[in-house]
Amino acid sequence: MKLGNRIKELRESQGLLQRQLSAQLEIDTPMFSKIERGERRAKREQVLKIAELLKADEKELLALWLGDQIMEIVTDEEQALQALKMATNDIKENNKNKDSE
Amino acid sequence: MKLGNRIKELRESQGLLQRQLSAQLEIDTPMFSKIERGERRAKREQVLKIAELLKADEKELLALWLGDQIMEIVTDEEQALQALKMATNDIKENNKNKDSE
DNA sequence: TTACATTGGACAAAATTTGACAAGTCAAAA
DNA sequence: TTTTGACTTGTCAAATTTTGTCCAATGTAA
Numbered sequence: 001m002k003l004g005n006r007i008k009e010l011r012e013s014q015g016l017l018q019r020q021l022s023a024q025l026e027i028d029t030p031m032f033s034k035i036e037r038g039e040r041r042a043k044r045e046q047v048l049k050i051a052e053l054l055k056a057d058e059k060e061l062l063a064l065w066l067g068d069q070i071m072e073i074v075t076d077e078e079q080a081l082q083a084l085k086m087a088t089n090d091i092k093e094n095n096k097n098k099d100s101e
Numbered sequence: 102m103k104l105g106n107r108i109k110e111l112r113e114s115q116g117l118l119q120r121q122l123s124a125q126l127e128i129d130t131p132m133f134s135k136i137e138r139g140e141r142r143a144k145r146e147q148v149l150k151i152a153e154l155l156k157a158d159e160k161e162l163l164a165l166w167l168g169d170q171i172m173e174i175v176t177d178e179e180q181a182l183q184a185l186k187m188a189t190n191d192i193k194e195n196n197k198n199k200d201s202e
Numbered sequence: 203t204t205a206c207a208t209t210g211g212a213c214a215a216a217a218t219t220t221g222a223c224a225a226g227t228c229a230a231a232a
Numbered sequence: 233t234t235t236t237g238a239c240t241t242g243t244c245a246a247a248t249t250t251t252g253t254c255c256a257a258t259g260t261a262a
Contacts, residue, residue: 066184083167
C-alpha cells in the first residue's frame with residue numbers, strides 16, 4: 001500500500017521511531033506497524049495527524065489513503081478499469097457543475 | 102446510484118415487482134427497495150443473482166456496483182481525481198505484468 | 203373504500219473493524 | 233553470548249458498521 005510506504009519513508013528520513021509516532025496517535029506500536037505495512041487501514045483523522053507529525057503534505061497523504069481504499073475495492077475485479085472510468089467521469093462532471101451553481 | 106437505477110429500469114421494463122425479485126433474493130421488499138434507491142448497498146453475490154434474474158449483463162451490473170462503491174469513498178474528497186488516477190495507473194500497470202508472467 | 207406496491211424508520215443480528223495485549227523475531231550493542 | 237530495543241505476529245475483546253426484519257406510513261389504482 002502506498003500510504004504505508006510513504007509514511008515509513010518519511011518517518012525513517014526523520015529518524016523517528018514507530019513508538020514515538022504511535023504515542024502521539026494514541027495507539028500502540030503494533031497497531032502503527034500494521035498501518036505502515038498496510039495490514040490495517042488508518043482512519044481519516046489519523047492520516048491528518050500523521051501528516052502533521054511528519055510535516056508532510058496533508059493532501060498528498062490523503063490522496064494515497066483514498067487510492068489505497070479504491071484499490072481494495074477494485075483489485076481482482078475484472079471490471080476495475082470500467083468502474084474507475086465511470087467514477088472519474090462522475091467526479092469531473094460534478095466539478096463542472098460546482099462552479100456554475 | 103447507478104446500480105439501483107439500472108436495476109429499477111430493467112425490472113420495470115420487464116413488468117416485475119420488487120416483491121418478486123426480493124423473494125428470489127431471500128430478502129424482504131423494504132430491503133430490496135432500499136437497494137434500488139441506493140439507501141443500502143447490495144452484496145456482490147446479490148448483484149450476480151439480480152443480473153441472472155433480470156437476464157442482464159453480469160459484468161455491466163458489477164461495473165456499476167463497483168463504481169458506486171468508489172463514489173462512496175471519494176465523493177466530497179478534494180483529492181478524488183488524484184486518487185482515481187493513481188488507482189487507474191496501478192491497475193493498468195498490473196494488467197501489463199499479468200500477461201508476461 | 204379496498205387492495206396492493208413501495209417507502210421510511212426503529213431495532214436486532216451479523217459481520218467487520220479497531221485496538222490492546224502477549225509473545226515472537228531480528229539486529230546490534232554490551 | 234546475553235541483553236536490549238525496534239519492530240512484527242497472532243489472538244482476543246470492544247466498538248462500529250452493515251445487513252436484515254418488522255411495523256407503520258405513503259402512494260396509487262380499481
